[in-house]
Amino acid sequence: xxxxxPGEGRGRRGRGRxxxxxxxxDEGAFRCFGPLCGRPDEVVLLLPEEVEALRLVDLQGLExxxxxxxxxxxxxxxxxxxxxxxxxxxxxxxxxKTIRIAGCGRRREEGCPGDGDT
Numbered sequence: 001x002x003x004x005x006p007g008e009g010r011g012r013r014g015r016g017r018x019x020x021x022x023x024x025x026d027e028g029a030f031r032c033f034g035p036l037c038g039r040p041d042e043v044v045l046l047l048p049e050e051v052e053a054l055r056l057v058d059l060q061g062l063e064x065x066x067x068x069x070x071x072x073x074x075x076x077x078x079x080x081x082x083x084x085x086x087x088x089x090x091x092x093x094x095x096x097k098t099i100r101i102a103g104c105g106r107r108r109e110e111g112c113p114g115d116g117d118t
Contacts, residue, residue, distance in 0.1 A: 032099060032100045033099045038096015039096050043098045043099075044089075046102065048102060049071070050082075051085065056070060057082055064079060
C-alpha cells in the first residue's frame with residue numbers, strides 16, 4: 001500500500017529528470033552578500049550554476065547559446081537557471097535579504113555575512 005502523501009515523489013529523488021551537472025569555472029570563489037539594513041535574517045539561496053549563468057551572460061556578455069555550450073547544458077536549461085538567479089537577486093536587493101551561495105565555505109570571520117554552514 002502506498003503510504004506517501006500527495007505530491008511526494010519516490011524515495012529521495014524529486015520529480016522529473018535529475019539536474020545535469022554543469023561545467024562551472026573555478027574563476028574566483030563564491031561569496032555571500034548581506035545588506036547593511038533591511039532583513040539580514042532573511043536569506044536567498046543561489047545555486048552555483050545560477051551564479052555561473054549570471055557571470056557568463058550578464059558579466060562576460062556571452063549570448064545564451066554560447067553560455068549554455070560553456071556550461072554543457074541546453075539553452076533552455078541555461079535560460080531557466082538565469083531566470084531563477086535574476087529573480088532571486090532582485091528579491092534580495094528589493095527586500096534587503098542576504099544572498100547566500102550554496103557551497104560557499106567562507107566563515108563569518110572571513111567576511112561572510114552568513115554563518116558559513118551551507
